[in-house]
Amino acid sequence: MILDADIPVIVCVPARNEAALLPRLLAAITKQAVDGNGLHLCLYLDDCRDGSLAMLEGMRAALPFGLTLSRGPMDTEPNAGAARRTALAMGLERLAGGKGLLFSTDADSMPHRDWIAAGRRALQEADVVSGRILRLDAARDPRQCRIERYYDRLHHYRRLVDPVPWEARDTHHFGGGANIAVHASAYRAIGGFLPLPSGEDARFLDDAARAGFRVRRDGAMVVDTSSRRDGRAAGGLADVLRALDQGELPSMADPRGSAWQWRAQAAARRSFVMIDQIDVRMTLGRSLGLTADHVLGVARDCPNGEAFAMRIVPAPMRQDVMVSLAAAEDILRELESQWCEVAA
Structure with a gap:
């Protein structure tokens, strides 16, 4: 599949009290080599109480891409799936039923300079792309690094046993909402991210494959994310890192x-x-x-x-x-x- 050079690219991000980190995200998106492909950022402010909205409104005029902001209701329980689904819905509304590429990341993450370019290349081979997520300060979490290396090896073994033509040569195991790209048409057909408190990203990739869409895990599409322990939703990476800090021994399915x-x-x-x-x-x-x-x-x-x-x-x-x-x-x-x- 050859993508039109002018097909719109919409980056969709849910944020919950991330005023300290959002400037870093905006700087990373600004550095994308988009070549005039209609880049637009949709930010869903989920129960934000830290001045995020005012800060973003103040930065809007200086941004080299379009920005759509939506503020959600206050006093809501954290729900990663519902927030991400709303952010992607903003992207779909922006496309108004037309063609486009939807990119999902998190407010505490920093896409690499060629993130969109790598995602566009990958989406010529597949319908959905899950990129690699690297943790900042990963060296301080050697046990989590070991777990991630194990899962990478396991996925490589999967593709030895069951190769598919759309898989990347530099593949990996991860399937996180901090780094996913998808054709808007495929996202609509799959039904989008489900409003699950956690695990909405893995479920989305599974639903995509069960619907017959090509899911590619591509190591060339990279996002850095934080190794913080104060996550915004239960069941996420922060919970895993805290459990390891407390000496919990990881167990894996055979x-x-x-x-x-x-x-x-x-x-x-x-x-x-x-x-x-x-x-x-x-x-x-x-x-x-x-x-x-x-x-x-x-x-x-x-x-x-x-x-x-x-x-x-x-x-x-x-x-x-x-x-x-x-x-x-x-x-x-x-x-x-x-x-x-x-x-x-």
Whole structure:
């Protein structure tokens, strides 16, 4: 897909009492190499009581891009999904039903200078892009760094087992709302971010894949974010870092469950183009514990192989089996070794 050079780009950001950090975000967006592509920033001020609105109004005239501000109701409970959904709705309203690219980030984050350029390139290959998120002062959180390295390795293993043509060569595991880009048409079709207190970003990416959209995790699209412990919503990174500070030992789902699921999804993806053949349906159904008729019924409701692979494969039996981080690393190392032996 070749994107028109003049297709509008809308950056959508929810903010809750971030007056101290918003100038830094605006400076980072100002530095984007946008080449006149209609860059516009939509900021949703969620129960802000710190003078954010007055500060932003005072800065508006000096900004080299358009700015839309919306102030939400006061005295509301933090809800990351609802705030992000509202920010993206502002972007959709700005596009008035037309084409455009929606970029999502957070008020405590700083997109790299080529963030929009990298996102535009990635959106030529995919419908949704999840970029890499780097934590400022990450060195002070070695255990969290170790967890992130593990999940990066796990995602690389996924793409060895189940490769897709739209995935980035420099891929990663993360799927955070601080760094997501999406075609406006795809966002509308997916239904947007759900108003969940937390985890709205991971759910959005999962919903996109289940709908058959191409989700790309691209390490070239980078945002720096804070390592603060006073997060704005429960269940976010701040909570994770505080738990690690207090000595909580991380536990991970047994990666053998994920490995089984990804192998099954690869088989389902291959089967989709031959799903009219009864022997193909029976073989796939036996591997998943399903009847051939059930397989066909699901396939008929799917627009493509991606949607079929995401919907037909059940959660792995090991999904609820939790192991220590060290044990998960050892199991993944064995899985990688086995894959190398098969590939050789």
